[in-house]
Amino acid sequence: MRGSPTATAIFVLVIVAACDGDKEKAAAAKAAADSVTRVATLADAPRPGAAVSGFKSPESVLYDSVDDLYFVSNVNGSAHGFISRLKGDGSIDSLMFIAGGRNGVTLNEPRGSALIGDTLWVADLDAVRAFNIRTAAPVATVDLKRLGAAMLNDVATGPDGALYITDTGPGGRSDAKRGNRIFRIGRNHKASVALHSDSLGAPNGLAWDAKNDRFIIVQWGGARIIAWHPGDKIARTIGFGAPQMDGVALLADGRLIFDSWARKALFVHHHDQETVVKGFDSPADFGVDTRRHRLAIPLYEKDRVEFWDIPVVAP
Numbered sequence: 001m002r003g004s005p006t007a008t009a010i011f012v013l014v015i016v017a018a019c020d021g022d023k024e025k026a027a028a029a030k031a032a033a034d035s036v037t038r039v040a041t042l043a044d045a046p047r048p049g050a051a052v053s054g055f056k057s058p059e060s061v062l063y064d065s066v067d068d069l070y071f072v073s074n075v076n077g078s079a080h081g082f083i084s085r086l087k088g089d090g091s092i093d094s095l096m097f098i099a100g101g102r103n104g105v106t107l108n109e110p111r112g113s114a115l116i117g118d119t120l121w122v123a124d125l126d127a128v129r130a131f132n133i134r135t136a137a138p139v140a141t142v143d144l145k146r147l148g149a150a151m152l153n154d155v156a157t158g159p160d161g162a163l164y165i166t167d168t169g170p171g172g173r174s175d176a177k178r179g180n181r182i183f184r185i186g187r188n189h190k191a192s193v194a195l196h197s198d199s200l201g202a203p204n205g206l207a208w209d210a211k212n213d214r215f216i217i218v219q220w221g222g223a224r225i226i227a228w229h230p231g232d233k234i235a236r237t238i239g240f241g242a243p244q245m246d247g248v249a250l251l252a253d254g255r256l257i258f259d260s261w262a263r264k265a266l267f268v269h270h271h272d273q274e275t276v277v278k279g280f281d282s283p284a285d286f287g288v289d290t291r292r293h294r295l296a297i298p299l300y301e302k303d304r305v306e307f308w309d310i311p312v313v314a315p
Contacts, residue, residue: 051306052090056082058298058305060154060247061287062113062120064133069093070287070296071120071133072305073110081107083122083131088291090307098136105131105138112154112206112285114163121185123152123165128185142191150178154206154247154285156215158230162186164194166203168220173202182206182215182228195228199235205248205258205285218245218258225258241267247285247297253313259283259297266297270313280306 056076063070068088075081083098098120100107108125115121119139120131126145131138144152150170158164162184169179179202184194202221209216214229218241225239242260249257256269261282268275282301289296295308 051304052086052092053304054092054095055084055298055303055305057300058084058284058303059111059300060113060285061296061298061305062115063287063289063296064115065290067133068291069133070289070305071097071113072296072298073113073122073285075109075111075300078108079106081110081124083107083110083113083120086296086305088289090296098131103136105136106141109151111152112156112165114155114157116157116161116163121155121163123155125152126150128152128155128163128165128183128191140189142185142189144183144191147183147191147193148178148181148196149183152183153204153220156206156208158184158208158215159210159213160186160230164206164215164230166200166206166217168202168204172220182217184230194230195232195235197234199226201226203235204246207248207250209250211254216248216250216256218248220244220246225256239269246283249286249288249295251288251310252290255310255313257286257288257295259286266295266308277308 056074058072059075060073061070070086072084079100081100082096085094085097087093098105111123113120113122118133120133122129126149128142130140149167151168153166153168155163155165165183167179167181180198180200181193182195183191185191201219203217204220205218207216214227217226223240223243224237225241226235227238228235241258242263244261245258247259259266264280266277282299284298284300286295286297293310297306
């Protein structure tokens with residue numbers, strides 16, 4: 001899978017470890033862990049700014065490691081959605097790189113996306129649309145409405161080369177007839193329902209876990225972190241996070257990262273440690289910059305994308 005910033009602040013995620021000792025020290029450690037763990041340091045080298053503004057309901061960021069670009073999905077109201085393209089340094093290359101209503105493009109409410117070669121696949125309400133990342137020209141549309149799609153959300157590529165897409169449900173609420181689905185689109189663009197189960201709990205973020213041959217899914221309608229092996233009839237709970245989870249990523253070193261609108265926070269799980277970084281307002285589906293070890297986090301209701309460095313840790 002493949003406004004220009006001026007500030008030089010780097011924001012670092014830090015791990016707060018509990019310490020041994022008497023009850024006072026334990027209470028202090030817990031208080032520290034529950035507090036805001038946001039640390040700012042000044043950078044000598046040029047870096048992206050702390051935030052880039054000018055978007056319209058940015059819901060998802062995808063990083064392209066081949067061309068060193070970010071693609072930002074802007075919901076921006078029905079039929080007026082657009083995709084922004086940012087350079088690797090965080091500056092805006094083209095705010096409306098792909099825009100609904102222009103050049104034969106249809107984009108209703110674009111959210112998650114995935115890259116296969118030079119093609120950007122975007123979840124767009126009840127269809128998945130494909131665009132050439134060089135020319136921005138439409139390439140294909142796969143309509144999932146006939147299969148019960150209500151609000152498509154995240155997109156990920158599976159080991160079989162197919163696309164998998166979560167359906168959170170109408171208004172972010174699944175019911176008996178709509179939502180609670182994972183769709184599959186094969187190489188031949190043939191679509192099918194890979195899973196339809198209440199166990200999904202209004203699924204939102206989706207990430208492939210290659211080590212365990214499964215997808216990791218976070219719920220919008222619950223607080224469970226679930227895993228699903230393609231072909232299984234049910235998704236299984238493997239942990240608990242927070243209500244209204246949106247983005248999720250599994251790093252190469254095993255760290256699991258997800259965010260929550262309800263908690264206004266970013267969570268980092270590594271072995272038996274959990275970092276909670278508070279202070280985010282409407283954090284959505286973030287992108288992982290694998291070159292710079294950085295997250296690009298869209299703040300949906302603030303119309304901006306924030307850049308956060310991820311410290312390198314031992315496996």
